[in-house]
Amino acid sequence: MKFRDVLGKKEVWPPPIWLMRQAGRYLPEYRATRAKAGDFISLCLNPVLAEEVTLQPIHKFGFDAAILFSDILILPMALGQGLRFAEGEGPRMPPLEDIGTLKPEQAAGVYAPVMETVSRLRGSLPQETALIGFAGGPATVACYMLDGQGGGFPRTRRLAYEQPDFVRQVLKVLTEATIEYLSAQVKAGADCVMLFESWAGIFPPAQFREFVISPNRRICEILKERHKGLKIIGFPRLAGLMLGEYAREAGVDAVGLDSVTGLPEARAACTAGTVFQGNLDPLLLKLGGRAMDEAVKRMLDEVRGHPHILNLGHGITPDVPEAHVARLVELVRQSG
Template sequence: MQKTMLSMFENLEVPQTPPIWLMRQAGRYLPEYKEVRKQAGSFLNLCYTSELACEVTLQPIRKYQFDASILFADILLIPDALGQKVWFVEGEGPRLEPVKSPDSLTLDNVSSHMQPVYKTLSLLKQRLPEETTLIGFAGSPWTVATYMIAGQGTADQEPAHSLKQNDVSAFQALLDLIVEATIEYLAGQVAHGAEVLQLFDSWAGSLSGDDFDRFCIQPNKAVIDGLRLRGITTPIIGFPRGAKSRYVDFAIQTNVQGLSIDQDMSLTSVLEDLPDTIISQGNLDPLCLLDGGQQMFSKIDHILDVTKGRPHIFNLGHGITQLTPPHHVTDLVNCIRNREK
């Protein structure tokens, strides 16, 4: 059977019904995920136990028949592979031993460290429905660096901003190391079955002006260029969340094939300047999915109307929230697939 999403990238087709997948489609809003999470014992164990990671990746595919499945992993596996201590505190999120330079880190173990993740991809390649596109991913260098420097998520990424201001050479060296690790990691994902890749620059919105060019656009472009130099032609979706007026600049300058757009942007304004050769994705507010009902249906209709006639992947402007009722996801999928054309 045809993989609708992959076919869009290969042929720039505009299917009658847009392909659907949702960021964080495997996760805490699903009761069946919570059961597997308990079995794993810790979040990192879940990421590195291939059978369990495969199972939670497959759960939303069985439940909703999404057109794409995204590997269950975490963007902080990269610092873990580089030798930085990483752990997760229940109910609070990730913790890392902060670093301010790459001196204590090494690329030597990235490939071997990521073998469980690659095994998960191989299992998914065997077990996914034939028509389902398999997406691999990584965090973008700036976003990963913000966690590595601060030791946790922060509201304004101030520790990373402070380091790049006070010791830009150390900051750039750390960023360059993350770029190389990400190229290696994503190349391995493709070798083990990933058919599309997404780069998540979740904190791109805290960069502006020249900093956005230097620390968002350039590192993402370096990752993509590095993959292309290895002969990897896999389509890549970029997600510079919060990029505001720089979304189109990002897409054109990094040479992504797809652009994921957050809910705070006018989709119409982005599409006015986005080349037809770049597939759009996203834009539905995750809070609409949380609330459900007529407001959600109206927003879905708006996105489908705005993107009519161009290739678009239906997705959220960010990840599904933890308290989202699973039946609202069913309502979303049914609304899109049963809509009169």
């Protein structure tokens, strides 16, 4: 499995490719399945339909990895925090006021359908196709729990200064719950797991170390103790100058790069031999044509000779034409 080989620091050519949010609204098949489910949360918790949408881009484009179809906020929902998705507005949660309202003991029962999806997928995917399990990083999930929605997270940032002990309590609960959640995914059949710290970049260095790196490190340490040989991808989006420290200290085996972090700069900041994933600008996938072709060829030139996983610097957007995705895969495959 060349995807796993790269996570083991082996240079593979052409590099393996998958896309964040590769199962999503740009595919008419996905839109039809979601309509069948009724709403987004119901789709995430329906193992048959979640399996279906996870497999759709694999069947269509032949990606080297499938990522479990779910959402990072399924875990706080399982802990007892309300969750709904407003059409065109994103997730909404009642802002967390009291840590005592969270019920970690009930979480496994709520997210049990997700584990069934993982198990079904491992049975239906080709052996050479990696299955990626995932969770939101504790800092990122805490942002949504404390603010109740996306959009800069002003309450979270204020609480980090005014009530740091409360934020630490939330992160402690989330860290332990994330360990159990990802461990269950591995037991169900995930080949590797990914931590999405999508909002790592809102924290200044001292808070980044405490709220992002430290919880990620504990998650990686415990998971690797439980599951020998497990590989973990971390995605500290917009980490900026903290990228090197994250790569060295968080315990991950590969680092996802956002679109504003260049590969040469990432290599300069990180230990030699660090495995990277990313970092094509999602806008290029929408535009296609010469702009995309040239960017992909530049990226391939930059990653040749290094262990690398081709991906975007953020999730694929709903307005991307399928033909552009097919062209991207073709460019990567033909580079060999």
